Amino acid sequence: MQLDIEFLRGLFPALDGPPGSDWGFFDNAGGTHMARPVLRRITHYLSSHRVQPYGPNLLAGPAGLEMDRGRETLAGLLGVDSSAVTIGPSTTQNLNTLAHAMSSVVGPGDEIIVSRQDHEANIGCWERLCRSRGATLRFWEVESESGELEAGGLDDLLNSRTRLVAVTHSSNIVGTVHDLGPIADAAHAVGALLVADGVSYAPHRWPEISPTGADVYCFSLYKTFGPHLGAMVVAESVLDRIAPQSHYFNARRSWSRLDASGPDHCAIASLAGLADFFDAVFDHHFPTEAAAGTTPDGRAAAVGRMLHAHETAVATPLLDFLAGRAGNGLRLIGRHTMAEREANFSFAVAGRSSASLVEELARRGVATKHGHFYARRLLEAIGVGDVDDGVVRLSLAAYNTHREVGHLIDALDEILD
Numbered sequence: 001m002q003l004d005i006e007f008l009r010g011l012f013p014a015l016d017g018p019p020g021s022d023w024g025f026f027d028n029a030g031g032t033h034m035a036r037p038v039l040r041r042i043t044h045y046l047s048s049h050r051v052q053p054y055g056p057n058l059l060a061g062p063a064g065l066e067m068d069r070g071r072e073t074l075a076g077l078l079g080v081d082s083s084a085v086t087i088g089p090s091t092t093q094n095l096n097t098l099a100h101a102m103s104s105v106v107g108p109g110d111e112i113i114v115s116r117q118d119h120e121a122n123i124g125c126w127e128r129l130c131r132s133r134g135a136t137l138r139f140w141e142v143e144s145e146s147g148e149l150e151a152g153g154l155d156d157l158l159n160s161r162t163r164l165v166a167v168t169h170s171s172n173i174v175g176t177v178h179d180l181g182p183i184a185d186a187a188h189a190v191g192a193l194l195v196a197d198g199v200s201y202a203p204h205r206w207p208e209i210s211p212t213g214a215d216v217y218c219f220s221l222y223k224t225f226g227p228h229l230g231a232m233v234v235a236e237s238v239l240d241r242i243a244p245q246s247h248y249f250n251a252r253r254s255w256s257r258l259d260a261s262g263p264d265h266c267a268i269a270s271l272a273g274l275a276d277f278f279d280a281v282f283d284h285h286f287p288t289e290a291a292a293g294t295t296p297d298g299r300a301a302a303v304g305r306m307l308h309a310h311e312t313a314v315a316t317p318l319l320d321f322l323a324g325r326a327g328n329g330l331r332l333i334g335r336h337t338m339a340e341r342e343a344n345f346s347f348a349v350a351g352r353s354s355a356s357l358v359e360e361l362a363r364r365g366v367a368t369k370h371g372h373f374y375a376r377r378l379l380e381a382i383g384v385g386d387v388d389d390g391v392v393r394l395s396l397a398a399y400n401t402h403r404e405v406g407h408l409i410d411a412l413d414e415i416l417d
Contacts, residue, residue, distance in 0.1 A: 001286065001306055002284050002310075003047070003089075003306055003307065003309070003310040003398070004284060004285065005169050005310065005399070006400060007284055008016070008281065008307075008399055009399050010036075010069065010402075011035050011037070011280060012033045012034070012035060012036060012225075012399055013033075013034075013036055013039060013190055014033040014034070014085045015033065015380065015399060016071065016326070018206075019023075020029065020361035021054065023365045023366075023367070024365065024366050024367065024400070024404035024405075024407055024408055025169070025367045025400070025402075026366060026367060026368045026370050026395060026396060026400070027367055027368050027393075027395060027406060028203060028223070028313060028395045028396060028397035028400075029200060029203065029223070029344050029393060029395035030170055030220070030369060030371070030373075030395070031220075031228075031327075031328070032203055032223055032224065032225050032397050033225070033397075033399070034222075034225060034226065034227070034354070035225040035273065035274070035277040036277075037274075037276030038225065038226050038227060038270045038271075038273030038274060038276075038277065039087075039271060039273070040273060040276075041066075041070075041270035041272055041273035041276075042266050042269075042270040044269070044274075045265070045266040045269045045270065046061070047225070048062070049062055049063040049066075050266075051063055051138065052403055053066075053067055053222075053265055053277060061311060062320065063265065063269070066269035066272070067268045067269050069272045070256065070268045070269045070270060070271035070272045071085065071087065071268060071271065073271050073272045073274065073275045074151040074231060074271045074274065074407045075297035076209065076275070076295075076297060077206070077275060077278065077296050077297055078208075078209055078231075078300075079208065079209065079210065079295075079297030080209055080210075080233055080298060082249045082255060083236070083253075083254035083255050084233050084234055084235065084236065084239075084254065084255070085231060085232070085233055085255055086231070086232040086233075086234060086255060086256075086257075086258040086259060087229055087231055087232075087255075087259070087263055087268055087271075088229065088230045088232065088258075088259065088260075088261065088263055089228070089229065089230065089261060089264075090179065090220065090228070090229070090230045091121055091197065091199050091218045091219065091220045091230035091232070092110070092121040092144060092230070092231045093230065093260075093261070093352065094218055094231075094232040094258070094262045095121050095122055095125050095195070095197070095218060095232075095321050095382040096121075096125045097126065097245050097258050097260045098125070098195070098216060098232065098234075098242075098258060099125035099126055099129045100129075100245055100260075101242035101243050101244070101245050101246065101257075101258060102125045102129060102164065102242055103132065103133055103164060103243060104241070104242055104243040105241055105242060106129060106130070106133050106135050106164070107133055107134065107135065108133065108134035108135065109134070109135070109136075110133070110135040110136070110161055110162075110163045111135060111136045111137075111138055111157075111161045111162050111163065111165060112129070112130055112135060112136070112137055112138070112160070112164045112165075112166065113138045113139075113140055113154065113157050113158070113162060113164070113165045113166070113192075113265060114126050114137060114138075114139060114140070114165075114166045114167075114346060115125075115140040115142075115149055115166070115167045115168060115173060116139050116141050116149075116373070116376075116378055116381050117140075117142050117147065117148075117149055117155045117167075117168055117171045117173075117375070117378050118138065118166065118167065118168045118171070118197060118374075118378075119168065119172055119197060119199065119200070119374045120375070120376065120377070121164070121197065121199075122166045122167075122195065122197040122218075124166060126164070126166055129415065135163070136161075138157050139195045139220055139266060140153045140154050140157060140167070141153055141381070142174075142378060142381050143382075144381065144382055144383060146174070146333070146334060146335075146382075147171070147173065147174040147378060147381075147382045148174060148176060148281070148334070148335075149176075149178070149392075150230070153166075154183065154186060154342065155186065157396070158187070158189075158190050158322045159190060159273075160190060161194055162190050162191075162192040162253045163191075163193070164187075164192055164193045164194075164195060165181075165186075165192050165193070165194050166185065166195045166197070166198070167189040167194070167195075167196060167197070168182060168197045168198075168199075168200060169196050169197060169198040169200070169202075169207075169212070169217075169258065170200045170201040170204075170232055170342050171200060171334075171375065172199070172200040172344065172373055172374075172375055172393075173333055173334070173373060173378055173379070173393070174333055174334040174346070174347045174378070175200075175333075175334045175335070175341045175342050175343075175344045176334055176335060176341055177201060177338060177340045177341065177342055180194070180196055180211075180212040180213060180214055181211060181212065181213050183213075184212065184213025184214055184215075188213070190274070190386055191227075191236060192383065193215040193216065194213065194215050194248055195214065195218070196212055196214035196216065196217045196218070197218055198217055198218060198219040198220075199218065199219050199220045199223060200220035200342065201219070201342065202220070202223065202224050202226055203223045203395075203397060204308055204311060204314070204342040204343060204344070204397075205304045205305070205307075205308040206224070206278075206300045206301060206303070206304030207219060208297070208301055209233050212244060214233075215234070215235045215237070215238050216232060216233065216234050216238060217232070217233045218230065218231070218232045218233075219231055220257070221271070221274075224274075225274065226265065226270070226271060226273070226274050227264070227266075227267035227270050227279060227412050228259070228263070228270070229263055229267050229268070229271075232258065234258065234381055236254065239254050239258075242257075242258075244257045244258070244261040245257070245258050245259075246258070246259050246260060246296070252275065253323050260336075262288070269310075270302050273372075276298055278300045279299065280295070280302050281296070281303045281306075281321060282299040282302060282303050283305075284342065285306060286302060289302070291402060296380065307398035308398070309367050310342050310398055311396055311397065311398045311400070312338050312343065313398060313402075314343075314400055314401065314402055314405050315338065315343035315396050315400075315405070316338055316355055317390035317402075317405055317406075317409065318345065318396075318405050318408060319336065319337070319341075319415075320410060321409045322336075322345055322347055323336035323337075323410075325416060326347075329349055329350075329351065329416075330347055330349050330350075330352045330407060330416065331346060331347060331348050331349075331350070332345070332346075332347045333344070333345075333346040333348075333382070333404075343395065343396035344393065344394075344395040344396070345393070345394045345395070346391040346393045346394075347391060347392055348384060348390075348391045348392065349392075349416065353386070353389050354370035354371070354389045354390055354391055354392045355370055355389055355417060357370070357392050358370045358392055359365070360411075360415045361392075361408075361411055361412070361415065364407075364411040364414070364415075365407065365411070366408050366411050368392065368393060368394055368395075368397050369392075369393060370389065370391065370392050370395075371389070371390040371391075372384075372388065373390070373391075384408075394408070
């Protein structure tokens with residue numbers, strides 16, 4: 001099924017603009033635009049019952065029900081039980097809270113493996129845990145030129161002392177999508193847990209948790225058309241082993257066991273709008289299947305595959321352009337084809353600061369950013385000289401168009417020449 005791009009773009013108020021506008025948004029890895037149904041839910045919640053939720057009165061009762069609906073909706077879209085889903089203010093905070101909770105199962109002499117490719121959110125918390133518990137942090141290293149994870153690197157590190165493996169589903173710099181199933185199998189074979197960071201993956205294809213084999217899977221909802229929240233799916237077997245980080249009287253509820261702060265009420269309620277979004281796209285493109293009835297996670301998966309196919313088709317000419325320039329002063333990080341790659345491209349140009357390139361793109365109607373994007377250790381490992389200036393990152397979402405990409409390529413061509 002081919003995506004009706006005009007229909008999709010109509011679901012994002014931020015894309016409303018004058019006809020023929022050449023402005024293109026290519027900083028989606030930092031946060032996507034919010035879908036109209038999600039925004040509508042937020043507005044309704046704040047307008048109707050901005051009160052402390054839950055209670056017998058006519059304001060608090062509906063507020064609590066809307067929050068419950070938001071939690072249950074997210075769980076349904078992920079195909080998991082709502083008791084497994086922790087909702088926090090961000091993925092960084094969720095992982096930090098998880099690491100504190102893991103202090104009950106990690107001790108002196110134990111080992112934790114992290115990948116050099118990861119966002120700092122999935123490294124720093126484990127480094128701090130190892131430091132406080134007398135455990136050892138080991139790095140799954142990357143190839144110095146491509147930034148790809150070293151083949152066989154994990155097998156060389158795993159042993160009977162390994163308690164946890166933390167790895168990204170796809171790097172926010174390199175863009176390669178990792179097959180988590182074999183990684184989970186290898187970790188489980190030595191009795192270790194797998195914590196997967198899906199923040200960079202989820203914007204490009206809605207995550208299906210079960211096939212990954214991950215014991216913990218995290219991603220950011222503000223990068224998947226939703227509110228500024230982080231979602232963390234934690235297996236019941238893990239929740240039963242770790243120390244609760246909530247108020248002690250809330251620990252009896254699995255979904256609040258790792259809720260250390262209590263995120264924004266209206267944002268949680270607005271998660272029901274994600275189902276509204278997936279339903280709208282699904283019903284428009286798959287009317288026969290819609291009439292027959294499909295589970296929420298089935299709808300999300302079908303829509304996710306269609307959005308991913310469109311995004312890949314739109315991104316391919318851009319990657320081809322960058323790959324064609326590679327080696328002629330331009331360094332493209334990661335693979336030069338879209339095979340097992342997300343539409344997230346990072347590059348640096350010899351003799352040009354990444355900051356200046358981003359500024360020149362902005363003057364030509366292209367929104368993007370530069371820097372290390374919290375993967376500082378990765379850029380250091382692959383020899384990027386000025387890590388703070390970092391790389392230019394061009395990240396697409398499903399609402400980007402062939403026209404926008406064409407304009408971006410023309411702008412890059414002019415700047416690089």
